[in-house]
Amino acid sequence: MHARGVTKRFGDFTAVDHVDLDVPRAQVYGFLGPNGSGKSTTIRMLCGLLTPTEGEIEVLGLSIPREAEALRRRIGYMTQRFSLYEDLTVRENLMFLATVQGLPRARRASRVEELLHAYNLEQLQKQLAGTLSGGQKQRLALAGAVVHEPQLLLLDEPTSAVDPESRRDFWEKLFDLADAGTTLLVSTHYMDEAERCHRIAILDRGRLVANGTPAELTGQLEGRTLGVRSDSLRKVQKQLHAIDGVLSVAQVGNELRVLCAPGHGDPDTVAAKLRQEGIQAEVAPIEPSLEDVFVAATRRHAEGQA
Numbered sequence: 001m002h003a004r005g006v007t008k009r010f011g012d013f014t015a016v017d018h019v020d021l022d023v024p025r026a027q028v029y030g031f032l033g034p035n036g037s038g039k040s041t042t043i044r045m046l047c048g049l050l051t052p053t054e055g056e057i058e059v060l061g062l063s064i065p066r067e068a069e070a071l072r073r074r075i076g077y078m079t080q081r082f083s084l085y086e087d088l089t090v091r092e093n094l095m096f097l098a099t100v101q102g103l104p105r106a107r108r109a110s111r112v113e114e115l116l117h118a119y120n121l122e123q124l125q126k127q128l129a130g131t132l133s134g135g136q137k138q139r140l141a142l143a144g145a146v147v148h149e150p151q152l153l154l155l156d157e158p159t160s161a162v163d164p165e166s167r168r169d170f171w172e173k174l175f176d177l178a179d180a181g182t183t184l185l186v187s188t189h190y191m192d193e194a195e196r197c198h199r200i201a202i203l204d205r206g207r208l209v210a211n212g213t214p215a216e217l218t219g220q221l222e223g224r225t226l227g228v229r230s231d232s233l234r235k236v237q238k239q240l241h242a243i244d245g246v247l248s249v250a251q252v253g254n255e256l257r258v259l260c261a262p263g264h265g266d267p268d269t270v271a272a273k274l275r276q277e278g279i280q281a282e283v284a285p286i287e288p289s290l291e292d293v294f295v296a297a298t299r300r301h302a303e304g305q306a
């Protein structure tokens with residue numbers, strides 16, 4: 001999947017601003033960004049549901065939106081709303097989707113059996129979809145999104161409504177699909193999920209502000225993250241915010257995680273500045289995390305330094 005200069009304007013408002021994206025086959029590509037940064041709008045343009053104001057999109061060799069109809073048979077799309085037919089049973093939902101997706105009549109029943117088995121829905125097949133738990137609905141929605149064995153799966157915050165164990169099981173299924181050759185683009189707000197992706201892209205106010213493997217992106221912050229320990233963390237936190245070059249401070253257990261602007265991550269300098277304010281604190285370098293990447297990417301843009 002390739003996108004070049006993709007832009008979407010709603011009246012005067014630019015929701016997606018000249019985004020370039022290349023998603024390689026059989027990989028899990030994570031899509032991150034604050035609320036309203038344009039993730040859903042981008043995903044909807046990539047699957048041909050929304051026409052870009054500007055830009056070029058090519059998905060599985062098809063030009064979008066011109067060839068969106070041909071693409072529809074080759075992609076799956078799932079959102080956090082799980083679009084299920086609540087008054088149909090689990091099996092009926094899958095049979096219906098198999099029919100809508102144009103599976104040959106002879107193949108429908110066997111494909112539904114495969115899915116009931118693969119997504120652990122056999123025991124639930126006669127239950128109405130509306131009565132399922134959040135995690136069960138999610139499994140059914142994923143089974144429904146892949147009923148026609150799509151080559152590309154677009155998932156828009158598919159795990160926001162479920163518990164941690166269901167999220168973990170769901171990600172196992174995503175990797176099974178990627179192993180079988182499916183390409184996946186997944187938007188998420190969870191950093192642990194982003195960490196699992198082969199590559200991630202971060203959007204902020206419609207612009208692509210970071211793009212790479214999790215290791216590449218955290219590597220770029222080497223030398224800019226510090227851990228601070230002290231007896232009075234809340235007081236230290238206030239002082240840290242006042243130090244030039246400190247971008248963010250977050251308390252994690254007994255420690256403060258500090259993210260600094262480029263050239264400002266020297267622990268001795270920060271410790272000396274705290275001492276000037278009468279604060280004794282241990283300051284040491286720590287490994288950057290994807291959360292730091294997220295904060296650095298979205299802050300820098302907000303401050304116009306991008």
Ligand SMILES: Nc1ncnc2c1ncn2[C@@H]1O[C@H](COP(=O)(O)OP(=O)(O)OP(=O)(O)O)[C@@H](O)[C@H]1O
Pocket residue numbers: 010015033034035036037038039040041042
């Ligand atoms: N049809 C529309 N008309 C006008 N504005 C829209 C429309 N669709 C989206 N927007 C605006 O575009 C911006 C981006 O929205 P989008 O839903 O793509 O963000 P998002 O990154 O998916 O957010 P979230 O994480 O909250 O789901 C928002 O400010 C939204 O209000």
